[in-house]
Amino acid sequence: MELDRLDREIIGALVEDARATYAEIGQQVGLSASAVKRRVDRLRDTGTITGFTARVAPQALGWTTEAYVELFCQGKTKPSDIALAVSRYPEVVSAATITGEADALLHIRATDVRHVERVIEHIAAMPFVVRTKSSIVLSRLVDTPPGAATPD
Amino acid sequence: MELDRLDREIIGALVEDARATYAEIGQQVGLSASAVKRRVDRLRDTGTITGFTARVAPQALGWTTEAYVELFCQGKTKPSDIALAVSRYPEVVSAATITGEADALLHIRATDVRHVERVIEHIAAMPFVVRTKSSIVLSRLVDTPPGAATPD
């Protein structure tokens, strides 16, 4: 769907603070509260905004360790097989198939290094996985919520 | 800070829907609306909840392509140098120093493959970068908002 400048500004405001009132957003972008509400409703209906969520400090919940794991799979493995298999683990917060030597890259959050190890063991034991290559995160430098910026 | 079962349930409800009313959350966890509000206020004051944000479909904003880029840096490069340098690019949505051969891993969102290429060129041109190794994302399999799950 087509987004104009106001839509993008409204999205930016909601990414910044999803609990901002329609009146506050309206003042920011130059619209009345009800006009903002109508646009937000439309953005939700069309699937541009998929929901509202709380930003939580992962450490506060006990997720103090993270890792990236490259997956090397058997030749005929389908992406959906990987998706199905890894989505059973809440520790796998992100997964994607990629170009290059590895077939997929997983992002894992765990309570400690031993926990990471345990999850990788489980994943490496899956039938279509040939081998894995993992990197523990030493320090997180950047973590931007998606939608914070708009292209061009 | 210490979180009890109710705190975790409230956080879960807010990660699910940051615009749920206090009364709705209260009914879900077995508290009155005002008790829920007090706990949410406390969770925000202590930094457990860092904010509320809209979940946006990146494609809808024009971010249709993503890539992971491994950074190989000169021996004496400090993490803060990398952080400072890459945070200037809105395309870099995540960055972390990691164990293994590479020094850092970047997650990039862009409008197309040419855009990815342009950003990598800029990053590769930074003085402390020796070389880069990038993987384009073919398909995203999993993308869980942080805080959706709770350890153990």
Added chain:
DNA sequence: TATGAAAGAACCTGGCC
């Protein structure tokens, strides 16, 4: 220290222009 109830203020929502 944490809770539930209650009341006024602020906000949302839908109809109308």
Added chain:
DNA sequence: GGCCAGGTTCTTTCATA
């Protein structure tokens, strides 16, 4: 898109365990 009215929610205070 703006304005307005009725219903809902938020926010604070107070009393209680």
